[in-house]
Each structure stands twice: as structure tokens, then as C-alpha cells.
Amino acid sequence: MTVTRFAPSPTGYLHIGNLRSALFNWLIARKAGGTFILRLDDTDPERSKPEYADAIQRDLEWLGLTWDRMERQSDRLDRYRAAADDLRAKGRFYEAFETPTELDLKRKKQLNMGRPPVYDRAALDLDEAAKDRLRAERGGHWRFLLERERIEWDDGILGPVSIDAGSVSDPVLIRGDGQVLYTLASVVDDTEMGVTHVVRGSDHVTNTATQIQIIEALGGTPPAFAHHSLLTGPQGEGLSKRLGSLSLRDFREAGIEPMAILSLMARLGSSDPVELRTTLDELVAGFDISRFGAAPTKFDADDLKPLSARVIAAEPFEAVAPQIATIGVPDAIAPQFWEAVRENIATRDAMADWWALFRDGAQPVVADEDRAFIEQARGLLPPHPYGPDAWAEWSGAVKDATGRKGRALFRPLRLYATGAETGPDMSLVMPLLQKPL
């Protein structure tokens, strides 16, 4: 049984990069008919906020990425302590006492000598009396004792990965203040929750190496890992929940369609072209993680707008009828209204602007050189309310009377009737105009 999870820290609003992890894990679970877990990594009481935890759920629900099970790490602290005791009993956990400044100094010295900045395990040489004294003076933190061998796995995106554990510091799993850190908590959760596939950003590759050893030390079996590249903004700038850049909630507020975001994100950075999918089922069917590469991927929010407009244009009338009713379009003309505007709106809310124009009339735009032409055209208007052939009749009569044709005929008439150069087919517009031109 396939089990995946998305484990964000509730320290800000989800951004488009976070969505990459959420979506891939969700797609893998759904494609296999498995389980998708939403796990809030909320062990940091200072940075985690309930409102962010709520916002993460709202954002995922908005996109339709529903979860089968939800967990909070803050509810599972006793499990992490039990795992820590287990590691201690197995001789794989040791207390260290260096302050951040001391560690920094050690790192600088190593770098100056051209050596990798790996923790030197000085704490292993302390006798009990020294440990007691340091514990009383400054408190200690707990590190996992790595076995200095190569750690290897076959990554679902990166291919075979081999990391020399000797080039990595023994990870701190419990901080001086007793807080259990992500590296341990997520391993305990993944093992106990039966997670079979972990997809996350390449910021976690080193974590994965150390976590594989921790899982094995705890008697578990490592899941399959895949690390996707980190998304950047169009200029290559990094994203962070804490900075609030490219957040999903901003896209929602801007009226971007969920299926536009999902269609783009299910393909961006892969060797397959982006294709608009209008249902989650189609998205699931067309997903293949092996098509993604390790190269950094740029995300440009402008790519969402045309996709979003296409999602809207593809909506059947029944799907939009309730919203059309709320903006006051009479039922009798609602289907025609939708036909007219569907390909001319970037967001659903923009329907209201078109309705205001049809209901109240536009501010006409008339170029100086067209004044006489428009004056003449006004005299040839068919009687209001305009029927289905009103545009053909009017433009035909104006053509005959003035000799104008093509763009010189249609453009000024449209500008006069709608105040804009582009818009729906005029033969659909005219019957919708509630006031005479």
C-alpha cells in the first residue's frame, strides 16, 4: 500500500515551491490508490502558528488536494522521546555541549585548513564529570552518531545518490532546550505511519542521507526517496514561507484557477509539455515523476494567467450559472451572457464588469476622425431591444451607407458600443445590451 505525506511547517503561507512537494506526494498516492497524509511539522513552538496551520489546510482544500489523514507533530512528542531513548540505548546518541559560537569557530578553523566543516565529535571524549559540569553550566544537546560509510539510495528523480557520511556532521536531534528537531521527528513519523514514498525538495538531500541511518538504527526500512529541484522566481530568487513570496493564497485572491496552477505544476520542470487538465483525475493519469529533472526550475506567475483563462473558457454554463445569477444577469439571457464572455475574462470575477457594461452601457470611445461616421451609424441602429441579428443588420446598413468595410467599419462601431478595442463577438454583444446605444 502506497503511503505518502506532505509535511510543511506552519510558519507561513504555502508558496508555489511548497506546492511542488504537496502535489507530487498527493499525485503518487492517488495514482496508486494509496493514502496521503498531511502532517504539520509544528514542533517549533516559537515559529509555528495555528493560523498558518489553518491556512495550509485551506490552501490545499482550495486546490482539491485532500488528505486521508492529518497529523500534528506536537501531538507526538512522547513518540520522539521514546525513539531518542532507543537510540541512546543502542549507543547511537550522544550529548554534546558546544555553544553555537564554539561550533562556528571550529567550522571556520576547518575551512581555513581546507577541511570540510564536519563536527569533530569532541564530546565523545568527555568523561562523566566533565559532562555533569557542562550540563549544569550550559545544558547539552543530543547528536546522532553517524556510521562513517557511504550512504546510498536510488532517488526517484536524481537517480543513484551516494553520500559519504564522513563529510556530514552528526546531526543534532534534540536541542539544548529539549526541542526535538525535524530530522528525528520526521523519521519516527515516516516509520510509524508506514510512509512508503517521500518526495521533497533538494534542500533535504543531506537530511535524507542521515535519516536513512537513523531509520535503520531504529529498526525501520527507509522509504523510497525523490528530491525535486527547488523552484525560484523568474529572476532566480529563492522562495520562503517566511517571506510570503508567491503564496498560494495570493493566487487565490487574484482569481487564478486551481486547475491552472495544478496543470502547470504537474509538468513544470519535466520533459513533458504543460497541458491544461480540467479534472484532478486527468492530472493523476498524466503524472510521471521519472519525467522530472534535477535542474533548477524557474516559476513565472505570468504563465498562470493564460492557463487560468482557458480553464474558465472551458466551463459549461451549468458550472457558472450560480455566479452569473448572483451578479444580477436575468435567467432568460444568462446562457447567452456566458457564451459572450467566456473567452474574454481572465478571472471569474471579471464577469461582473461585462455585466455592468451590458446593463448600464459603456463610455463610448470615438476618435476625432470617426465622429461623422459614428453620427451617421447611430441613425442606422435597429430598434431596441436588439435581436439576434442586430449586429449583422446594423453593420450591414452602415457599410452600405458609408462604403466602409473590414476593420475601418467594425473597429469604430465596437469602440463606440463597448468602449474597448477587443471583446466578445459583437453579434453576441448587441442582444445583451440592456439600453439603446
Ligand SMILES: Nc1ncnc2c1ncn2[C@@H]1O[C@H](COP(=O)(O)OP(=O)(O)OP(=O)(O)O)[C@@H](O)[C@H]1O
Ligand atoms: N523553493 C522551493 N521549491 C520547491 N520545493 C520547496 C521550496 N521550498 C521548500 N520546498 C519544499 O516544501 C516542503 C515544505 O517545506 P518547509 O515547510 O520547510 O518550507 P519552506 O518554504 O522551506 O519553509 P520556511 O521558509 O519556513 O523555512 C519541503 O518538501 C521542501 O523541500
